[in-house]
Amino acid sequence: MNGMGRGAATATGGWSRALSTYFYRRPNASALLLLIPPLLWFGTIYLGSLFSLLLQSFYAINDFTAEVVREPTLATYKQLVTQPAHVDIVLRTLTMAIAVTIACALIGFPIAYYMARYATARQKTFFYIAVLLPMWTSYLVKVYAWRLILAKSGMLTWLLDTFGLGPVLDAALRTPVIGGPTLASSYIGMFIVFVYMWLPYMILPIHAALERVPRSLIQASADLGARPGQTFRNVILPLAFPGVAAGSVFTFSLTLGDYIIPGVVGAPGYFIGMMVYQQQGTAGNIPLAAAFSVVPIVIIAIYLTIVKRFGAVDAL
Amino acid sequence: MTAAIEFRKVTRTFGSVRAVDDVSLEVAAGEFFSMLGPSGSGKTTCLRLVAGFELPASGQILLDGVDVSDVPPYDRDVNTVFQDYALFPHMSVLENVEYGLRVRGVGAAERRRRAAEMLGLVKLSDFGERRPNQLSGGQRQRVALARALINRPKVLLLDEPLGALDLKLREAMQIELKGLQRDLGITFVFVTHDQGEALSMSDRVAVFDRGRIVQIDTPRGLYSRPRNTFVAEFVGGANVLSARLAASLLGISKPVAVRPEQMRIVGDGSAIEPGWVTMSGTVADSQYHGATLRVQVRTADGELLTIARPEGGNGNGDSGARTGSTVKIAWPRASVVELEAERA
Numbered sequence: 001m002n003g004m005g006r007g008a009a010t011a012t013g014g015w016s017r018a019l020s021t022y023f024y025r026r027p028n029a030s031a032l033l034l035l036i037p038p039l040l041w042f043g044t045i046y047l048g049s050l051f052s053l054l055l056q057s058f059y060a061i062n063d064f065t066a067e068v069v070r071e072p073t074l075a076t077y078k079q080l081v082t083q084p085a086h087v088d089i090v091l092r093t094l095t096m097a098i099a100v101t102i103a104c105a106l107i108g109f110p111i112a113y114y115m116a117r118y119a120t121a122r123q124k125t126f127f128y129i130a131v132l133l134p135m136w137t138s139y140l141v142k143v144y145a146w147r148l149i150l151a152k153s154g155m156l157t158w159l160l161d162t163f164g165l166g167p168v169l170d171a172a173l174r175t176p177v178i179g180g181p182t183l184a185s186s187y188i189g190m191f192i193v194f195v196y197m198w199l200p201y202m203i204l205p206i207h208a209a210l211e212r213v214p215r216s217l218i219q220a221s222a223d224l225g226a227r228p229g230q231t232f233r234n235v236i237l238p239l240a241f242p243g244v245a246a247g248s249v250f251t252f253s254l255t256l257g258d259y260i261i262p263g264v265v266g267a268p269g270y271f272i273g274m275m276v277y278q279q280q281g282t283a284g285n286i287p288l289a290a291a292f293s294v295v296p297i298v299i300i301a302i303y304l305t306i307v308k309r310f311g312a313v314d315a316l
Numbered sequence: 317m318t319a320a321i322e323f324r325k326v327t328r329t330f331g332s333v334r335a336v337d338d339v340s341l342e343v344a345a346g347e348f349f350s351m352l353g354p355s356g357s358g359k360t361t362c363l364r365l366v367a368g369f370e371l372p373a374s375g376q377i378l379l380d381g382v383d384v385s386d387v388p389p390y391d392r393d394v395n396t397v398f399q400d401y402a403l404f405p406h407m408s409v410l411e412n413v414e415y416g417l418r419v420r421g422v423g424a425a426e427r428r429r430r431a432a433e434m435l436g437l438v439k440l441s442d443f444g445e446r447r448p449n450q451l452s453g454g455q456r457q458r459v460a461l462a463r464a465l466i467n468r469p470k471v472l473l474l475d476e477p478l479g480a481l482d483l484k485l486r487e488a489m490q491i492e493l494k495g496l497q498r499d500l501g502i503t504f505v506f507v508t509h510d511q512g513e514a515l516s517m518s519d520r521v522a523v524f525d526r527g528r529i530v531q532i533d534t535p536r537g538l539y540s541r542p543r544n545t546f547v548a549e550f551v552g553g554a555n556v557l558s559a560r561l562a563a564s565l566l567g568i569s570k571p572v573a574v575r576p577e578q579m580r581i582v583g584d585g586s587a588i589e590p591g592w593v594t595m596s597g598t599v600a601d602s603q604y605h606g607a608t609l610r611v612q613v614r615t616a617d618g619e620l621l622t623i624a625r626p627e628g629g630n631g632n633g634d635s636g637a638r639t640g641s642t643v644k645i646a647w648p649r650a651s652v653v654e655l656e657a658e659r660a
Binding site for chain 1: 367368369388389390394395396398399400402403404405406415416418419420463464466467
């Protein structure tokens with residue numbers, strides 16, 4: 001009786017022990033076990049759909065039947081690059097993405113710099129919350145809130161009027177192309193909303209990069225005779241550059257792909273994301289939608305190559 | 317002659333902690349001066365005060381007779397070798413070394429030449445194109461040294477520069493640093509917690525304890541005439557006998573120090589030489605150190621004394637040092653150093 005009980009216990013212990021030993025001896029096996037679900041997800045869902053997207057973009061739509069012809073052709077891409085309306089959409093989106101990225105970097109850097117170098121622990125917590133809090137709110141709520149803020153009789157107009165800056169706003173709105181009847185229906189307004197939305201994605205990587213710069217490097221620079229401006233240019237900025245690059249990849253690609261903000265705020269011109277949405281939805285032109293989707297991928301690939309050439313990845 | 321560095325009643329506080337507490341000192345030009353103390357004793361803060369990374373809460377710091385208390389680091393004629401070397405990771409070795417010249421607007425050709433010269437001085441001529449992360453610890457150390465010397469500072473500050481190196485490399489670097497200092501004639505201020513390092517390299521050593529300087533002396537002076545129990549224990553690793561024990565054994569009502577190598581274990585029957593002090597105790601432990609054997613003996617009062625003796629001195633292994641055995645220990649009366657009672 002006693003012996004049997006012991007035997008059973010040993011058997012159970014032996015079994016799980018053997019399993020533990022197996023995985024302990026083979027770290028690769030346990031790593032593989034952990035990686036299978038994400039690999040499946042990444043491989044099938046992500047890469048699979050990306051591949052099917054690429055494939056779709058090499059099909060074309062039959063103009064008469066409106067059916068997708070499943071034969072490889074470059075006709076859709078030809079349509080994309082030759083029709084001025086399509087080229088406009090790409091250029092418009094690209095310009096906005098560049099402008100938003102630059103603005104985010106210019107606004108985000110000082111904030112990240114202050115957080116990393118000067119803020120006390122309490123201030124740092126405050127900044128973290130301040131940066132992340134907007135991300136807890138629904139994206140749509142924020143976009144529509146901004147439409148109200150930017151409206152003709154909205155808060156921003158009122159605020160500017162209060163400080164006597166109304167004429168400045170009017171002058172800005174009279175600027176061709178980026179202006180418009182109100183902030184909410186101009187590219188300026190759209191730009192403001194984009195910058196607001198993506199700013200956290202710029203601040204956080206820059207902050208992370210700056211946090212990693214040891215204080216002794218900055219002191220060494222000063223010790224060797226560099227004034228604060230020189231230290232900033234020669235030491236801090238180059239070492240923060242990978243963070244700026246990472247942040248800019250976020251802001252850049254998010255702007256390139258967004259299709260909500262251009263529909264809610266700003267002038268009526270189409271953006272890539274809206275075009276994709278419309279082509280694969282109402283228009284039913286999946287190949288053209290796919291071709292438009294490839295554009296941001298290509299642009300980002302080019303962008304990453306440039307960033308890499310600047311050595312942003314080396315210092316990581 | 318004007319002192320290269322002078323502290324006049326310098327205090328630096330961090331919150332309620334007085335990291336450097338009313339320190340006054342003078343370092344002569346061309347001197348190899350060490351600041352020795354355990355971590356948190358204020359030695360590194362003192363160094364950083366000289367460099368300008370910290371500003372004194374009160375008191376004055378003079379470099380070459382000029383008050384620099386409020387002068388930022390980039391306007392001080394001193395350079396620092398950092399504990400973590402602080403090499404710029406995004407620059408090559410050569411760019412690191414020439415940095416000091418670059419920020420002072422020296423032309424490219426001139427600074428290339430001088431940086432190459434400096435790399436030659438630290439025997440790294442072939443490494444100019446490498447990145448710091450492609451170098452070993454010892455090589456980084458040399459780059460840091462070359463970088464700090466390129467501006468030809470009057471004073472070079474070294475913040476535990478050898479701490480991260482292994483023993484053999486450390487000893488080699490000690491000799492090299494000392495040689496470099498002699499050849500260049502620059503004032504070196506060397507911060508370390510390693511008393512051996514401080515004693516072997518320095519002209520003078522300042523011993524720090526809790527933000528104050530306890531004693532400034534030559535290495536020989538510190539070792540042979542420690543001022544108080546802290547210096548005796550920290551610098552010499554000496555046995556400190558309490559004032560009570562000293563009174564009963566020697567008739568001195570102060571704590572005294574006796575160095576481990578002065579003490580002997582003597583056989584029960586052997587005669588005691590005149591002028592020697594003896595007492596008995598129990599062997600608590602012993603450690604073999606190659607050249608020496610160190611034996612801890614607990615006295616009747618519970619004080620632990622360390623005795624160091626050349627290994628194999630008595631030729632027959634180790635009769636007197638079995639743990640738990642009662643032994644008689646003796647030391648010459650003349651080797652006793654009277655100490656000031658340590659401040660509380």
